[in-house]
Amino acid sequence: MSRLVVVSNRVADPRKTAAGGLAVALAEFLNNTGGLWFGWSGKVVESAHGGRAGEAELHTHQAGPVKLVTLDLSREDHDAYYLGYSNGVLWPVCHYRLDLADFESSYIAGYRRVNQMFARKLAPLLKPDDVIWVHDYHLIPLGSELRALGCRQRIGFFLHVPLPPPLMFAAIPGHDWLMRGLCSYDLVGLQSEADHEHFCRYIQREAHAQDLGDGQWRVFNRTLRAGAFPIGIDVEEFNALAEGAEARELYQRMKREYSRRKLLVGVDRLDYSKGLPHRLRAFRELLQKYPDTHRSATLIQIASPSREDVTAYTDILHQLESLCGSINGNFGELDWMPVRYMHRTVARARLPGLYRASQVGLVTPLRDGMNLVAKEFVVAQDPADPGVLVLSRFAGAAEQLGEALLVNPYDSEGTAEAIHLALQMPLEERITRHQALLASCKRWDVHWWCDSFLDTLNKSQAEESGTPWLRL
Known part of the structure; x- marks a missing residue:
């Protein structure tokens, strides 16, 4: 050999x-x-x-x-x-x-x-x-x-x-x-x-x-x-992470602390290719257009530090901070903060718990080679009550994960509609979509x-x- x-x-x-x-x-x-x-x-x-x-x-x-x-x-x-x-x-x-x-x-x-x-x-x-x-x-x-x-x-x-x-x-x-x-x-x-x-x-x-x-x-x-x-992704390895103590502890804590909320999650490196300002504008459009999401939909956005000595990344960081502050200021209540934004890295061992606790996974890059977060979100879900993946059509993963809700991240209104659809999707449809997505992740691991x-x-x-x- x-x-x-x-x-x-x-x-x-x-x-x-x-x-x-x-x-x-x-x-x-x-x-x-x-x-x-x-x-x-x-x-x-x-x-x-x-x-x-x-x-x-x-x-x-x-x-x-x-x-x-x-x-x-x-x-x-x-x-x-x-x-x-x-x-x-x-x-x-x-x-x-x-x-x-x-x-x-x-x-x-x-x-x-x-x-x-x-x-x-x-x-x-x-x-x-x-x-x-x-x-x-x-x-x-x-x-x-x-x-x-x-x-x-x-x-x-x-x-x-x-x-x-x-x-x-x-x-x-x-x-x-x-x-x-x-x-x-x-x-x-x-x-x-x-x-x-x-x-x-x-x-x-x-x-x-x-x-x-x-x-x-x-x-x-x-x-x-x-x-x-x-x-x-390595499906077996990620499943093992999901069964680990850190993932299970975070899942239980998130379910307990957000029992009255519907969680949306985004996990990305801070990079202009990820479309993070566009995602936040779509979330703002969601809150403006659909009052039923008030005091309910909470976006947890993790943006891991990346190349912060480059001007373009500093600009995005400032945009995100401004958008998060604006959304929380305009829509937030004393007991509800629409956006929970974290500019730091979350340990990989904890991520399956966060994914599983979320009703919607937002993977909306402007352009990506593949984007494995999309596949990790799918694998982490409870098959009996899975969340919904909202995925940019410009991510390479879209060719394999066609059962996700595919969106144009440049279209804030259209993305907001897709997110609302995901939040309202009946259990039977969520299960059907998830089964097909999971099969793809397992086949092309x-x-x-x-x-x-x-x-x-x-x-x-x-x-x-x-x-x-x-x-x-």
Whole structure:
């Protein structure tokens, strides 16, 4: 069995469930193959050995049979690669916010420099029959940099964020170089069919790719595969969390303290892609249009801190604080506060209890690659008395979770109507919808995602060379 090598911006210990669903899903393959996980340590040093990025020291840690290898970034590299190009250019453009992109010319040089450093440091650690899986927008050119160093292993890439339409992607300076980098992989995985369509349209229009059928393309003098591999959650792991003491304690407390209320819940990172001001405006519209929600509907909105040194995030924070204050001031009573807003992170072990205590889950991003909160909300529900998921049609999850109430988050009035419908929905309909949603979450869980991606990558290699690189 070939060894699995995972490369991502950050590295997680697969033995720790708190590391998240990605680490849990990859743990089995990494453990079985004595795998390697490579990435940034998360540390920024003012000078990385004289300032030369290529001289960054590797840190190795053994996590059971898995080797974790990380490196530090210099301040200059961090600011250009991570803050500048990854989060200042790619993140806003991929989330359809060209107006927030900072196309500073020096950023792309730092982005390429760090990807070259990753390749130089990783290449000597590779074995000839390794299977390499690269993750996310920080490392798009890594495959081409590895190829330039002579690496001929199977290399797959998965993009966790949306891929914008071709014309929007073409607004990125160096977009053709980025896409050529994507096409250096043997398999490109995307979150949704819409993202997959955008990829195919781009390589056809801009690179004159030849469609070979069955997800295969001939482009830039090589053959690759591309497809949609929607990521899911670990349903069993999340159910175990729901049965834990912290989740059960919070559920009981919420049911007790809000016994006369109908709870709506939103759990998001503080990010302009999540549509939080739009959600609060829709909630205000709900209170204005439907008096029966007064002294009843309570929105608990958690906005976890995120990149607060960036001006766009500071603006959103101020908007949220202003909207929450306005709604509570205009509609609140002595014994009822319409919005409970928390600008902090809630422990993941407690979230299932909060979800289960809520009648409505609000997942209304303006654009999202997938959004796993939607799936967590579904899995956490009581099957005999489930809550209702109100979901943005612009979240990747909408392709799988069609039984949710799908909304346009830009339409405050329409979203308010959907929320009111959710609050009034009869039990029989709630159960029917929930059963279908839960079946989707179980069928396309994180293990399906991992298995299907690696199986497709393996099949691509077998078809091209007859070599079984990874036996699943």
